[in-house]
Amino acid sequence: MLQIDRAQLDDRSPTPLYLQLADMIRAQIMDGAIGTGDALPSERELSEAVGISRVTVRKGIETLLREGLLSRKHGSGTYIAPRIEQPAALLAGFSADMINRGQKPGSIWIDRSMGLPTPEEALALALSPDLHVQRFARVRTANDEPLAIERAVIPAQFLPGVAEIGASLYAALEAHGARPVRGLQRLQASLATAAEAKLLSIPPGSAILRIERRGFLANGTAVEFTRSAYRGDRYDFVTEVREPRSDKRVTEAGK
Amino acid sequence: MLQIDRAQLDDRSPTPLYLQLADMIRAQIMDGAIGTGDALPSERELSEAVGISRVTVRKGIETLLREGLLSRKHGSGTYIAPRIEQPAALLAGFSADMINRGQKPGSIWIDRSMGLPTPEEALALALSPDLHVQRFARVRTANDEPLAIERAVIPAQFLPGVAEIGASLYAALEAHGARPVRGLQRLQASLATAAEAKLLSIPPGSAILRIERRGFLANGTAVEFTRSAYRGDRYDFVTEVREPRSDKRVTEAGK
DNA sequence: CAGTGGTCTAGACCACATA
DNA sequence: ATGTGGTCTAGACCACTGA
Numbered sequence: 001m002l003q004i005d006r007a008q009l010d011d012r013s014p015t016p017l018y019l020q021l022a023d024m025i026r027a028q029i030m031d032g033a034i035g036t037g038d039a040l041p042s043e044r045e046l047s048e049a050v051g052i053s054r055v056t057v058r059k060g061i062e063t064l065l066r067e068g069l070l071s072r073k074h075g076s077g078t079y080i081a082p083r084i085e086q087p088a089a090l091l092a093g094f095s096a097d098m099i100n101r102g103q104k105p106g107s108i109w110i111d112r113s114m115g116l117p118t119p120e121e122a123l124a125l126a127l128s129p130d131l132h133v134q135r136f137a138r139v140r141t142a143n144d145e146p147l148a149i150e151r152a153v154i155p156a157q158f159l160p161g162v163a164e165i166g167a168s169l170y171a172a173l174e175a176h177g178a179r180p181v182r183g184l185q186r187l188q189a190s191l192a193t194a195a196e197a198k199l200l201s202i203p204p205g206s207a208i209l210r211i212e213r214r215g216f217l218a219n220g221t222a223v224e225f226t227r228s229a230y231r232g233d234r235y236d237f238v239t240e241v242r243e244p245r246s247d248k249r250v251t252e253a254g255k
Numbered sequence: 256m257l258q259i260d261r262a263q264l265d266d267r268s269p270t271p272l273y274l275q276l277a278d279m280i281r282a283q284i285m286d287g288a289i290g291t292g293d294a295l296p297s298e299r300e301l302s303e304a305v306g307i308s309r310v311t312v313r314k315g316i317e318t319l320l321r322e323g324l325l326s327r328k329h330g331s332g333t334y335i336a337p338r339i340e341q342p343a344a345l346l347a348g349f350s351a352d353m354i355n356r357g358q359k360p361g362s363i364w365i366d367r368s369m370g371l372p373t374p375e376e377a378l379a380l381a382l383s384p385d386l387h388v389q390r391f392a393r394v395r396t397a398n399d400e401p402l403a404i405e406r407a408v409i410p411a412q413f414l415p416g417v418a419e420i421g422a423s424l425y426a427a428l429e430a431h432g433a434r435p436v437r438g439l440q441r442l443q444a445s446l447a448t449a450a451e452a453k454l455l456s457i458p459p460g461s462a463i464l465r466i467e468r469r470g471f472l473a474n475g476t477a478v479e480f481t482r483s484a485y486r487g488d489r490y491d492f493v494t495e496v497r498e499p500r501s502d503k504r505v506t507e508a509g510k
Numbered sequence: 511c512a513g514t515g516g517t518c519t520a521g522a523c524c525a526c527a528t529a
Numbered sequence: 530a531t532g533t534g535g536t537c538t539a540g541a542c543c544a545c546t547g548a
Contacts, residue, residue: 016535016536016537017536017537018536018537042513042514042515043514043515044513044514044515052537052538053537053538053539053540054538054539054540055310055537055538055539056536056537056538058515058516059536059537072514072515072516073514073515073545073546074514074515074516074544074545074546075513075514075515075516075544075545075546075547076513076514076515076545076546076547077513077514077515077546078514078515177327177329177534177535181320181321181323181497182323182495182496182497183495183496183497184493184494184495184496185493185494185495185496186491186492186493187442187464187491187492187493187494188464188487188490188491188492189444189445189462189463189464189465189485189487190444190462190487191446191461191462191487205460206446207444207445207446207462207463208444208462209442209443209444209464210444213496217326218320218323218324218325218326218336219326219334219336219337220336220337230444232443232444232445232446235443236441236442236443237441237442237443238439238440238441238442239439239440239442239494240437240438240439240440241437241438241439241440241468271516271517271518272517272518273517273518297532297533297534298533298534299532299533299534307518307519308518308519308520308521309519309520309521310518310519310520311517311518311519313534313535314517314518327533327534327535328526328527328533328534329525329526329527329533329534329535330525330526330527330528330532330533330534330535331526331527331528331532331533331534332527332532332533332534333533333534
């Protein structure tokens with residue numbers, strides 16, 4: 001059963017209440033406190049239990065909807081989304097991706113620091129080489145087994161405080177209004193280096209899926225440059241492809 | 256200049272006000288009434304002009320933010336986002352993919368035959384096990400260097416004649432009115448088997464990117480099941496990711 | 511029918527940008 | 530200092546679901 005009460009929310013925290021609520025619910029889903037298909041308490045119940053308004057509860061739930069963790073049914077309730085047959089590769093972070101696959105995400109920190117970007121990073125982020133970046137490097141685990149090495153680089157302006165990157169980098173970005181709305185990913189097969197093999201507990205030369213992602217805001221600013229190395233034997237990447245969109249959005253037409 | 260006034264909103268419409276507002280703003284952006292980089296009127300101004308509450312205005316704007324049309328800057332304003340180039344992995348066959356990359360595509364046939372589907376193939380194509388399938392296996396080359404092994408399986412009903420599969424499988428499907436409009440791809444890193452290594456002229460144990468694709472018609476029928484093995488050192492796969500659009504709305508049809 | 515999510519309001523206070 | 534977006538509230542009515 002879900003453990004939700006007012007004591008878990010902090011009015012004075014810089015993290016908005018709706019995100020604190022989303023974090024709380026996300027954590028409990030990952031703990032298995034509530035399983036696939038189960039209904040969440042109603043918005044009014046949550047509102048009452050946590051002592052915040054229903055509008056704020058809804059905003060928190062909407063965050064989890066976009067992550068694909070919950071689904072709503074008008075007139076019926078809010079449910080933990082089935083993890084099978086997920087739409088496709090969406091703009092989700094590692095945590096949401098793992099939960100969708102029915103695995104428990106985790107992290108082991110390797111590095112968390114601030115510094116100047118390498119030329120490659122400056123290029124990828126279209127960033128001036130003298131502006132600082134935050135670096136986050138973690139071994140990401142699924143059900144406590146190492147699955148990937150993830151190295152994220154974020155221009156420091158988007159994440160003033162290093163401290164509070166909890167489970168989810170994207171949640172932290174969202175709190176600063178810098179959640180990317182679009183991303184470009186590049187995938188490549190490769191072999192594990194000795195250092196990678198050690199971190200991932202696999203033999204050197206094992207198959208590695210390298211994923212490089214750049215995330216952008218709506219105005220085109222790059223906010224994220226992440227390079228990951230996934231174990232080839234444990235991970236596959238699913239994506240949907242479509243015909244060029246019949247979207248009305250013109251490619252530059254005049255007028 | 257933006258034309259926004261209360262007369263354009265309909266209280267009694269089944270479309271919620273925040274979506275009507277979003278539609279109105281989207282339409283004017285596409286008409287060019289307001290250009291890239293220009294600021295939108297402030298939320299309070301819009302609220303006043305249209306006669307709806309600021310919360311509702313914000314919800315409408317958030318819709319356009321997620322579509323990537325607008326960007327917000329705290330303390331400053333809301334701006335029309337620059338148009339972004341249309342990149343990304345689309346539903347293209349090998350030939351089109353290579354031409355996009357500026358390489359010359361080619362093929363060496365390995366197998367071209369008709370038979371019954373394996374259980375795995377029948378499952379992937381949602382096909383009755385007693386219906387025949389065509390098989391096409393080729394080594395695909397780029398600038399005359401082997402790049403990938405491609406094994407396609409197509410239900411025979413979609414390709415009556417085997418003969419005329421020239422350079423492009425998709426062209427042949429299109430000629431029979433069975434070109435897929437949607438696909439699901441699964442990518443995985445792996446190591447080259449001895450047989451694969453020989454076909455691709457690489458050492459056994461080299462990095463291989465395996466791509467499995469299922470292609471569907473608009474009505475959901477599966478027409479294609481293709482498994483490919485790409486050289487990891489020569490090929491990378493690029494894809495675009497976006498927020499899922501919450502656009503449940505109908506395009507104007509019913510009613 | 512009662513209970514759920516979906517929409518909407520009017521007002522408040524805060525944090526940030528710009529001048 | 531002013532104006533902007535960011536968050537939050539308490540309450541209301543509607544539309545839908547399901548017993």
